[in-house]
Amino acid sequence: MARVRIPPTLRNEVGGARELEAHGATVGEVIDDLVERHPALRAQLFQNGGLGSFVNVYLGGEDVRMRDGLETPVDEGATIILLPAMAGG
Amino acid sequence: MADPATVRAASSLLDLVGSTPLVELTRLSPKPSVRVYAKLEAQNPTGSIKDRVAKAMIEAAEAAGELEPGRMLLEPTSGNTGISLALVAKLRGYSLTCVMPANVTEERRRLLRLYGAEIVDSPAEEGSNGAVRLALELAERDPSYFMPFQYGNEANPHAHYEGTGAEIASALDRVDVFVAGLGTGGTLMGAGERLRESFPDLVVAAAEPIPGDAVMGLRSLDEGYVPPILDVSKLDRKLLVSNEESVAGVRLLLEREAIFGGVSSGAVIHVTLRLAEELEEGVVVCVLADGGWKYLSADFWESDDVERAMERSVWW
Numbered sequence: 001m002a003r004v005r006i007p008p009t010l011r012n013e014v015g016g017a018r019e020l021e022a023h024g025a026t027v028g029e030v031i032d033d034l035v036e037r038h039p040a041l042r043a044q045l046f047q048n049g050g051l052g053s054f055v056n057v058y059l060g061g062e063d064v065r066m067r068d069g070l071e072t073p074v075d076e077g078a079t080i081i082l083l084p085a086m087a088g089g
Numbered sequence: 090m091a092d093p094a095t096v097r098a099a100s101s102l103l104d105l106v107g108s109t110p111l112v113e114l115t116r117l118s119p120k121p122s123v124r125v126y127a128k129l130e131a132q133n134p135t136g137s138i139k140d141r142v143a144k145a146m147i148e149a150a151e152a153a154g155e156l157e158p159g160r161m162l163l164e165p166t167s168g169n170t171g172i173s174l175a176l177v178a179k180l181r182g183y184s185l186t187c188v189m190p191a192n193v194t195e196e197r198r199r200l201l202r203l204y205g206a207e208i209v210d211s212p213a214e215e216g217s218n219g220a221v222r223l224a225l226e227l228a229e230r231d232p233s234y235f236m237p238f239q240y241g242n243e244a245n246p247h248a249h250y251e252g253t254g255a256e257i258a259s260a261l262d263r264v265d266v267f268v269a270g271l272g273t274g275g276t277l278m279g280a281g282e283r284l285r286e287s288f289p290d291l292v293v294a295a296a297e298p299i300p301g302d303a304v305m306g307l308r309s310l311d312e313g314y315v316p317p318i319l320d321v322s323k324l325d326r327k328l329l330v331s332n333e334e335s336v337a338g339v340r341l342l343l344e345r346e347a348i349f350g351g352v353s354s355g356a357v358i359h360v361t362l363r364l365a366e367e368l369e370e371g372v373v374v375c376v377l378a379d380g381g382w383k384y385l386s387a388d389f390w391e392s393d394d395v396e397r398a399m400e401r402s403v404w405w
Contacts, residue, residue, distance in 0.1 A: 007302075007305050008302050008305050008306060008307075009305060009306075009307045009308070009309060009310055009312075010310070044309060044310045045310070052310060052313075053313075053315055054310045054311060054312075054313025054314070054315065055310050055313065058329050061328055061329045061330075062326065062327065062328055062329070063297075063321075063327035063328075063329075065321060065327070066324065066325065066326055066327050081299070081329065083299070083300075083305070083329075084218075084305060084307050084310050084312065084313035085313035085314055085315045086216055086217060086218055086298075086300055086305070086313065086314065087216075087217040087218055087221055087240060087272065087273065087314045087316055088167055088217050088270070088271070088272030088273065088298070088353075088403075088405030089139070089166060089167060089169065089170050089217065089239055089240070089272035089273040089275075089405070
């Protein structure tokens with residue numbers, strides 16, 4: 001089981017929760033588990049079959065794009081953070 | 090001490106942009122076999138790395154014939170780029186309007202006003218993405234504005250390729266890891282590319298903030314923003330840093346090395362030390378983008394709950 005932090009932008013889609021628990025051995029499986037229970041998330045998170053360019057997914061504080069993307073293995077009790085891409089400067 | 094014979098008078102403040110000091114952080118390095126260096130960008134004329142970017146963008150536009158004196162500049166910024174553009178605008182004869190989130194620190198607003206810049210507030214809850222959106226709308230509506238647009242202007246990474254990156258490559262014989270904050274992506278793309286030419290096995294690492302809930306009030310993820318100049322595939326590591334970790338980094342930098350950095354510098358130090366720990370031996374170089382002066386009015390310095398004290402403002 002992993003904990004998934006939900007940004008304010010996506011809380012309407014999950015009934016207001018700031019954090020949810022979800023199951024899966026990879027980041028993709030964890031997100032699939034979430035989307036199954038909260039189908040409104042799908043349109044927000046995915047584009048053309050992959051993660052949308054404006055969504056960032058972090059495992060252990062690292063962007064999963066720098067690792068194996070949705071195939072990145074998830075340890076029991078890990079925290080996944082979802083964030084919209086934000087600029088600075 | 091620098092050799093007094095090497096000190097020369099500059100003909101313009103703009104000639105003093107860049108060529109910033111690189112200092113070894115011997116007291117912060119986790120092990121003697123790992124050397125850590127910091128590029129002190131607060132030493133630029135307005136106190137941040139954005140002087141390089143502002144100067145480069147305006148010079149490129151002038152060279153291309155897109156700018157003539159008297160023209161109005163418009164730019165979305167969380168502060169530093171605006172302040173740097175205000176300096177360049179003053180010396181080159183332009184007026185400047187900055188579109189800024191309403192919740193940046195007062196120092197940034199006051200400094201911009203003192204330089205004579207106009208400020209247009211963008212909605213606080215949309216963070217910097219809201220400033221980008223509003224500036225693009227204003228520029229579309231009024232073609233008399235010239236928008237340098239740091240997020241999409243190749244002069245931004247180019248300034249770091251020719252400047253920041255080249256300066257580090259010329260100062261050191263070896264660099265294994267390069268760490269900088271992620272805002273527009275200019276430093277990471279430009280300096281990263283230049284350093285990779287000299288050090289092909291280089292790891293380019295981004296330190297990225299976790300925005301407070303109050304500045305992530307986007308209606309949907311479609312309102313997320315990836316700067317056009319940022320190619321995430323050119324990064325090797327991309328690490329999130331909480332506000333609390335950033336402030337701990339600022340304090341550590343001050344306590345151990347007597348360097349007073351800004352919030353993003355604290356985040357960069359946090360990531361730098363994490364990656365330095367992972368190395369057996371090697372050289373890590375980080376970029377400290379500004380000093381702490383523009384954050385002194387903030388509440389987090391004396392707060393027991395740093396996250397709460399910082400969640401409503403834009404810090405990068």
